[in-house]
Amino acid sequence: MSRVGTVGARLYRGEVSYDFIGHRKLWYVVSLVLIAVSVVSLLVRGLTLGIEFRGGAEFRVAAPSASEESVRNTVSDVVGGEIVVQRVGNSTIRAQTETLTSDELEEVQTALAERFDVSSDEVSTQFIGPSWGEDISRKALRALVFFLIGIVIFLSLYFEWKMALAAMIALLHDLLITAGLYSLVGFEVTPATVIGFLTILGYSLYDTVVVFDKVRENTAGLSGGSRMTYSGAVNLAVNQTLVRSINTSIIALLPIGAILFAGVVLLGAGPLKDLALALFIGVAVGAYSSVFIAPAVLAGFKEREPAMQALAKRVAARQGKAATPSGSPGASRKAAGVPADAELDEATDETPAEPVGAASGAAAARPRPGDRRPASRPRPQQRKGGRNRSGGKKKR
């Protein structure tokens, strides 16, 4: 465990880092493949809607000898799919199935009449409408649209609109892949599934907000300096929150996984497995996108800004001055105006070196109370900047 803790520390200081932003093309490809699979699956296999959405057929048996279990078995011998059995009043059992052809309808009716020794007339049949009607879906969709508009406004105010946009892209990414993988598994869509999807909506955004909060912290006042590119700062933020992301995902997936196991293996039917499957896929994809997709998309947006491109040039120039031979080709490429992608590897590969030196500088400075940052708000930025400056001074 101590090793894990140390890895956390090294991630935090940037000594160890995975270059999420630099390798973004790889992860974009991974996501595109997942999305392609999802879209194909949605188009080919589609989502099978349960009787709550489509309606179906209903049988009522008025026989004192009938039990819920025996009716269920009798019906399931004739037709497959979801069967909802319920006792109504004292002696009537109601069974609801998916929509049946008139032949099937008659077959089930006869089977029930024979099984419980009543005349066919005493087994009534009728078509039932969806209990989750179109109006529920329509209103839920309307609510979703309002929510998304509201959340874009909130994120734009709390962060900035580019972060809001990146978060939205990640959200759509999560929902699409979750729906696709769900259709691939082939479970029926029940109200529990929809509830699972809606939970993911909140969870995916929640996860992205946590990562972006760190990004904002790391990038405050960034454009004034020449220490780190925007992409570099984003990458550091992702690495710093990586341990949190992993822990949170594991912690969220443990109860979901347990319920999924119970739903699929122990019960085999019912809403538990639908809900848990949607949640399991969604939480996993949400965690993945908050680490690999949302920050990369954000960095892509931001690196197009002139201020950030200028920053990238300054950083490149500075690193060129620092005269690591490997730095110069990158610098020249940057000077030539090659956009972010290519130089990121170098920019971020450089970062580990920096804080190490900085740490010692800061350590030397630490005992002096005056050196402590005055306010905590833009701290890491100032602190790191401060460290760097002191480190830089020492170097010079």
Add this chain to the structure above:
Amino acid sequence: MAPPTQSRPGRTLAVLAVLIGLLYGFVWLAAPTALGEDQLSAGQRYQPRLGLDLEGGTSVILTPRRAEGAGPVPKDSLNQAVSIIRNRVDSFGVAESEVTTAGDNIVISIPGKQDKSILDTVQQTAELRFRQVLLSGPGVATPTSTASPSAATSTPSASPEPSTSGSPSGSASPSPTASTDNRAVPRALRANSSPSASATETPATTSTPAPTASAPPGTGQAAITPELQQEFAELDCTDPEAVRQELRTPGRDNPKKPLVTCDEDGAEKYILGPAEVLGTDVDTATADLAMNNQGVATGGWVVNLKFTGEGKKKFGDVTRRLFAEQGDLNRFAIVLDGLSVSAPTTNAVITNGEATISGNFTQDEARDLANVLKFGALPLTFDPGEVQEVSATLGGEQLRAGVIAGAIGLALVVLYSLLYYRGLGLVTAASLLVAGVITYGMVALLGWQLGFRLSLAGVAGLIVAIGITADSFVVYFERIRDEVRDGRTLRVAVETGWARARRTILAADFVSFFAAAVLYLLSVGGVRGFAFTLGLTTLIDIVVVFLFTKPLVTLLARTKFFGQGHPLSGLSPDRLGAPRRTLTTRPPSRRPAVATRIPKEASS
């Protein structure tokens, strides 16, 4: 966050303990002692109420009434009726009831076996119409068609003005019919049959009454035909419900034609003009305490209506015209499903688009009526079938399996955080426990207060949500560890880490809560139930982190085990990879000085 919370974690924890105690006390108070005939044991009072899928409930089949010879029931009307009934059912609480069609019928199922009264309310057609009173009389059948002689004798005391004033408004009909004669009767009767009614129309922004000459055709006494006169005379209001049933025959109660009907308690009967303001003109309806002219609550309940823009104009026009009238013609009747609920006099021109229905409502009746009116009238009239109990659709083993699996899952969460966070993992375990206790109490309380019921998906959702709650602790712990890595002592790190973690937690929780609020307000059925659960757990997350986790960590940081960074505490600077000198280079004597700086830093 106020500094005292940071410096006095013990007190915060005590506050939380008191709050939890209060919560469980409220559950006890909110729970009824008995449900129907069943006495509730103490354990049952603390049991969350379960949804239709787990507990079963009550179901009724509504059959649309069809006019003679009319074709099949239009699908659109049926779907619209389902949607309206669903809205009404939802307004009774977060119970996730089920409204669906079966053939041409509508089936309403609500969870719980005792809440049958809801079924009566939601299937009401709730056709609301405002009609001018053309003529009123006592609610008994009169053998002769015109009752003027007897009427005149019966009214010496109460008729405030001579009944000669009935100048019919500028309608085109040639002359008042003979019926004008017996207008004195109703005046007398009205004075004692509905005294409260006239007081209700007072919320008025009285403008100068400018009687318009443009009364719609069919209003005024000119509209009273001999046939209506005949019908009026024969009408017997001793059983108003029977009159209502008769009037609910399709095509019988035509808004464009005059109507002969009774009031709800059968004391009075009326000839009413065509409907001038309709239920569709009502924007919202709320149940409120009745106020008298001085604005003092009278103890009764009323339903306040707010009209839409169009309705406001119509209602203003009607009251302007009626205000200029006298006697019966000065009154309008608020007709609900055929019967008059109240028939107040118009003593002001009401242009603010608000009206009050006052019957002799209890609080529940007023609330039910408001709920029903809010969502408009059903496009069809239904005959209710037998109310039946329905069993749960899911066996008990589903709930058991879900709860056990969830408990195992949460136990794994605790195990994982113990492995990863060592001593801090205990904080996670305790926080999850507290979150669980609060969640359980809230669900039980809201079950009794708001009719909140848990479906199986809801139970699973709650368990998962409690797991996700753990994220707040992870965010906080990671921040503390980051601060320790930066070389801060634990006691400082706990505070500075909190200042930053708090913002992240609040922002992320805001997103969740916003999602919940929007979905709850704008959607219906199962989605609404889900949104409620999500909002609830998000709030509980904030309560637990602020009132439990943070103060607990602050307390623990003062202990030797955590404060000195014992290897098993999860905060050992060595293991976290903090620079070694943290503990060694800083002289112990400095610590108090640093500690006093905390609040400033943390609260900035």
